[in-house]
Amino acid sequence: MDITGHRFLLAATLGAALLVQVACEPQYRPGREPARPESRSNAIPSWVLQPPLDQDITYGIGTDLRMDRNTAIAEGRRDIARQLRIVIRGDGQEDEDLEIDDEPNAPPRVTIDHLELPGITVTRQAETDHCLYVQVALNREAWATALRNRISELDRDIAAVLASHEQQPEIDLKTHPVGAAARLHQRLMPLVSAREEKLAHLQIARPGSITPQAPITLAEMRARLRRVLDRVSVDIVAAPDLEAILPQLTATCAGIGLRITPGLAKPTLRLKLTLSSMQIQVNGMERLDGTFQCLVETGEGTSLGGITINLRTSSLINTVAHDRLMRKIQVRWAEYVEKDFVDYLTRL
Structure with missing residues (x-):
């Protein structure tokens, strides 16, 4: 066999070997083919079992069996709220939707509007055959900075406001001491209440x-008003x-300094309180709708106005629903007081 025949035989042998190698080689080769799909773990x-601990961030875990991401995120937000012992009020949620505790002496829950909180972000997500898991995070340090x-x-x-009252009060202090004190109290109330609310939130955030x-x-404001009431x-x-x-x-009226005089013929003010209620059954629950009214008059009978408050409570037991209505009032x-x-007191 000449050299040409040897070369042809060698080439044929190498070609056959390459075909065998390619046939035996696995289909997936790192970096050359699309990654093979990995089997999803159901663990x-x-x-989820051990959320991270962080001094500045609170993590919450949310789950949903229907694989709905928004539902899982909402559950994660509620998990954060439970850890911080707060209630996060969302869009469209009214005060009437927040049921008070059945225990009269229980401390009130701290309700925080969701717009006050910094964005709650999704930091992790995992999906199994049966459940969707998400981890959400609240940056408490960013929240604390905004509150400060x-x-x-x-x-x-x-x-x-205090400087303005000292220099040029809206109502003359000498001729109308009650009205002047009430007007200052009225102007300060929203500002001081907001400050103490934000301070309470700051102690939660940091x-x-x-x-x-x-x-x-607020305590100093009440003391000032009490001295003239x-x-x-x-x-x-x-x-x-x-x-x-x-x-x-x-007792609430007496608490701000008003002198309660039951049955006095001509008091400075007379408050007439009424309540109308209607009981209906809704989905097996006893629902109680109540309308509370307060009419304010002078001792001579001149009407100064009043308020109307609509309330709603429900329970499986009628007496429990009634007790809740009384506590809400x-x-x-x-x-209100x-x-x-206080607006009526500015006229005195």
């Missing part, structure tokens, strides 16, 4: 935070449906 991710800035703004506004001393506190006599007349909580309603009454009722 619960480790970060807001508190500083409120301090400047409060100081400006426990132990130290802030500058407030120009004035003993000149105001008040007679409270309640409908029979409210007799059970009349002592509490009366007390809560709303305290808010502290804030809106």
Whole structure:
């Protein structure tokens, strides 16, 4: 066989060997073919069982069996709220949707509007055959910084109101001491209330935070108003449906310094309280819709106005629904006396 024949035989042998190698080689080769799909693990991710601990960030875990990402994220937000012992109020949620605790002496839950919180971000996500898991994070340090800035703004506004009252009060202090004190209280109330609310939120975002001393506190405001309100006599007349909580309603008025004078012929102010309610069954629950009204008159019978508050409670038991309605009235009454009722005092 000549050299040409040898070369042909060698080439044929090498070609056959290459064909055998290609046939035996696996289809997937790293970097040359698309990655083979990995089988999805049904094990619960480790970060679900042991969320990370961080001084500045709170992590929440959300799940959904229907693989809905938005539902899982919402559950993660609620997990963060449970850890911080708060209620995050979302869009369209009214005060009536937040049921009060059945225990009258339980501390009120801290409700925080979702717009106050910095963005809650999704940091991890895993999907198994049966469940979707997400991990969400709240940056508490960013929240605390925003709260400190807001508190500083409120301090400047409060100081400006106090300075204005000292230099040029809206109502003459000598001729109308009650009206002047009530007007100052009225102007300060939204600012000081907001400051103390933000301060409470700051202690949640960053426990132990130290802030500058407030120009004035709610306690100091109430003390100022109380010094002049003993000149105001008040007679409270309640409908029979409210007799059970009349002592509490009366105590609220006395608490801001008003002099309660039951049955006085010509008090400075007379408050007439009424309640109408309607009970219906909804999906097996006893629902109670109530309308609470307060009419304010002078001792001579001149009407100064009033308020109407619509309330709703429900329970499997009628008596429980009624008790909840009574407690809601007390809560709303305290808010009214502290804030809106003071408007009538500015006319004295």
